[in-house]
Each structure stands twice: as C-alpha cells, then as structure tokens.
Amino acid sequence: MTRILTGIQPSGELHIGNYFGAIKPMLEYQNDPNNEMFFFIADLHALTSLKNPAKFREYSKNAILDWLALGLDPAKSLFYRQSDVPAHTELFWYLLCLTPLGMLERAHSFKDKKAKGLDTNAGLFTYPMLMAADILLYSADKVPVGKDQKQHVEMSRDIAQKFNHTFGETFVLPEPDIQKNVQTIPGLDGQKMSKSYGNTIPIFADEKTLKKKIMSVKTESKSLGEPLNPDTCNVFAFHKLFENPNLAELREKYLTGKIGYGDSKKQLFELVWDYFAEARARRENFAGNWDEMEKIMQNGAKKAREISRAKLDEVREKVGVGLLV
Secondary structure, eight states, rough: EEEEEEEEEOOSSOOOHHIIIIIIIHHHHTTTTEEEEEEEOHHHTTTOOOOOOOOOHHHHHHHHHHHHHHHHOOOTTEEGGGGTTHHHHHHHHHTTTOOOHHHHHTOHHHHHHHHOOOOOOHHHHHHHHHHHHHHTTTTTTTEEEEEGGGGHHHHHHHHHHHHHHHSSSSOOOOOOOOOOOOOOBBBSSSBBOOGTTTOOOOOTOOHHHHHHHHTTTTOOOOTTSSSOOOTHHHHHHHHHHOOOHHHHHHHHHHTTSSSSSSHHHHHHHHHHHHTTTTHHHHHHHHHHHHHHHHHHHHHHHHHHHHHHHHHHHHHHHTTTTTOOO
C-alpha cells in the first residue's frame, strides 16, 4: 500500500491549470485500491499571505466544496483541515529546532517572493518546515507536487534524515511525485496559467463569465478565411487538453481556413462548459448542505488526529518532551 498525501492551499478560485496539473492526477490515484490517500486543506499555510478573515473563511469553504465537487471521495480518501489537527504545529516546532538557518535561506520559493517585493514574513520563511510536518506526521511515501515545490519535499527528506540520525529511526522519507506527462497549461495570454498573472479560466465560473474568459484567449491577428496554425494556437491547445472528439476535423478546418478563431473559441466554450457540468451540479448540491460538509471535515479531522497523535507521541518520547522519569 502506497500512502500519498497532498495539501490544497485555499488561496482563491480553482482554475483549469490547477485541475489538469494537480487535481485530476490525484483523483486518478484515488481510484487505485493500492493507494492510501490523504488530502488536506492547508489553511495554516494560507495565513502567510492572506490577512482578511472573511476571505480566509470564504476561500477555505470554496476549497472544500471544489474538491468534493470534482470527485474527492471521503469514503476512499482522508480529507481534513490542517488547522483541525494540532499535531501539525507541534511537530513543526520540533523540526524547526533541528533546521539549519541556511537550509531555509536556500528555499527558492522564499527567495523568489522576496525578489518580487512580496510580504516575506517569518511564517513564509519557515513554511518548508510546516510542510515537512504535514508530510512526516502521516508517513507519506509520495507527495505529488509541481516542480516549484520539489525542493520543499527534498527539505522534508533532509530534516527527516537528520531527526532519524539524532533521535533514532522515526520518519518515512517521502519522495516528490512530479507528473512528467502533465504539460504547462497556457493562460489567457499564452503564459503559464496562474492566479498571480491574472490569466486564469476558473473551473466554476458562471456561464457568462466563462464564455467571456474563453473569448478573450490571445490569438494571432488573421483575416477570416486565412489558414491557421493549430500547433501554435492557444485555443487549439485547449481543445486538445479537453479531448475534443472532433479534434482531427477541427485541425483540418484550421489548416484550410474554414474556421476562424471566434468560432473555435465558441466551440471551446461549449466543450469546457459540458466537461464540468456534473461537477457544477455536485457543487451546487454540496453548497446547499454545509452541515453535511462540516460533518465530513470533522470526521476526517478525527481520523487525522488519531493517526498524527500516534506519530507525535513517538516523537515526543524520542526528544524527551513530557517525560518525568
């Protein structure tokens, strides 16, 4: 049995880059009976950048709804909020006390944010060790991440090895799991799709907003009837991503000038709208029954506390905390 863990930071609307880059692969893992899945809402991590309590609650709530709507199954996976499990922050402190300052100073993510003039608070600086606690508490074998988070998983391995060497064998060494077949998803402007760039296509946008977003995808300036190049067209790239069943026919129309960008975008809108139809219906149902959603989260938190407490008790014994004899 392979234990796989991932955290979802509630920082805004999920977009299709999130879906194809991280969510869809995790849901496929969930359907393999040889995997033991752990999903958590990384709300404590979000506090490093989000200082608005109302937005914090809204984003946390939406993250829960979004993942359940897209197919996370609490019967197959453990789903919980990071802040509901106190062991995360306690283990974070024990790990932090073993962490060389230089390790944190070398973190690419912190250095990038600092270079961009973003709020570089102490929480952001020590973020990798809270992430290490998130992972090590549950003896995760694999941690699916993007390339930008690979270093943080490697730091988790490093601190786990140091703890094991100092106090005895305690932690499983996690492996970063980077989906090699997942391409970079282009945004509306052709750059990587990112909330930071403001170029995203939200998964659960209303019909009018979704259509407006898709119609604004950047394309070349071409006259109607001119041949189009499907291999350099962002709109066609989205058709491929969503597995348009008429892709060969659409490609031929591109090459022969029988379709313009406007019509291609209209077809893409229909494709995307239909693709997430069932998820939208599930989300609407979940949103009208928040008591049930909270029950799911509390049940998950209870199980997570039981698992994490066992590991934390082992750690406390190893470091000598709480021992009177």
